[in-house]
Amino acid sequence: MSLSAHQLSVGYHGHTIVKKMDLTLPDGRFIALLGPNGCGKSTLLKCFARILPAMSGEAHWQGQNLHHYPSKQLAKELALLPQTQPIPEGIKVKDLVAYGRSPYTGFWGKLSTQDHQIVEQMMKQTGTYELRDQLVSELSGGQRQRVWLAMVLAQDTPYLLLDEPTTYMDINHQVELMHQLQALNKQGKTIITVLHDINQAARYCDHLVVMKAGELKYQGSPEDVLTSTMLKEVFSLNAQIHRDPVSGTPMCVVED
């Protein structure tokens, strides 16, 4: 099982953002897509999530053209947590999480015993089980994010795509989410996330993909990728690389 791009170009309204990219994302890893604004990292993720079509070239999933892959099957293999989520009216937490089971349920959407178990398990795993009878519209931003994560987890896919999941969160919720994603990755899930914070990516993820102006610049372990040269080239930033005193992972400190 793997996700790859072959001479893939993606964009909006005839305007190319990702340019003829060749990229194979390794299986079973916690992958961060990095790069300055407008580099195409979110656009690439949206193409992998089939929100955007390929303008030319192909995205592949399990060796087949991703955009021709059967939708129902793909929904059991590849899940997406979008950057912004609407706030549905009159929906309880347990209902929203249960919607994540829809690729598995029948015509009327009735949950089986197994579906109920998975929904319950994912609520417990994300710390939202106590909120299950509350309305989603009455939750705080941090709680809501966890409920959505539970919904996406209930989809029970080996691959999970996330589009800047930490952008609008308080720092404590950011850390909590990164820990959760790390734990999910340890359980065997491949996680691909667009991130803004380079140090956050280097600390929690084990594979970084760095893009600039729609092209792949670097990819590999944080050790290999997070260097002064890369920061200079991609972000035009003079920075030193130090060890994170807690995790021992590389960390950039900006020079004046």
Next chain:
Amino acid sequence: MTAQRFFPFALLMLFALSLANLLFGAVSLSLHDIWQGLFVGSEQHFTVYEYRLPRIFLAILVGAGLALSGALVQGVIRNPLASPDVLGVSHGAGLAAVFYMTYFSGASTEWLPEVALAGGICAALVLWYLCGTHSSAIKLAITGVALAAFWASCIDFLMLTKPLEINNALLWLTGSLWGRSWPQLQALLPWFVLVPFALGLSKYLNVLDLGDDSANSLGVSPQSVRLLSLAIAVALTAACVSVCGPIGFLGLVAPHLTRKLVGGRHQSLLPASMLTGACLLLAADLAARTLAPPIELPAGILTAIIGAPYFLWLLLRMK
């Protein structure tokens, strides 16, 4: 209130309101009169069987149909203030009807429902032509509102320039169950084969609540769900409006109120909205017939009297 408690309660209300509609009116009848009236030859046969009974069935169908359409449109546009009215269907039907009444005043009014139905469906097709299949919910809503305003101004233009026929047109445009009987019921009933298809969209409408991107990721095509739901809503609204005229606010208030009571899962919301809509129209028609007998108020005025403040209250509550 949970869905489990809502359904028995609403069914009881429906039964009570139907009975009240049989009992009360310009003349009050006893239960015995009603029973007798069901059979040919009795004194009250006309009042009960030809007049009150078909109107009850019609109120139930039209109320349920408009409420279901409203619930579908609100599910698609993801806005509680949406209703079939924002698609311009009612106004399109109204324009066709007024046009027919002013320019073909000699023609038989027998064809009025068909003309109104065609008008409603044409209005929806214009909306579809302007927006296409791939447009966002908000573009659809804004275009729909603009079109509805345009149809409404055309109606006003016709009524101001052709004042002679204004009375008939006004009467039709307020929406009423007056004078409707078994033939209208027969015309309307076939359209309700669409109801099971609408209920079958429940699971997909749920997923649509999560946004287009999430729906895609869950294997559901938002465009297809939108197109199917709106097609059913348009057909049901046009059919209801063609029989009774535009009954204002029912498609907005009934599903919104129901969402407050049973929540937003469409498996409960859609059938529950139908019951609420049926009860509301039965209540409105009962009031219309009993407030100032023997004069009948159009039910559409009563739904507007309740609906307009509700709409304002909704607007004020929105942040």
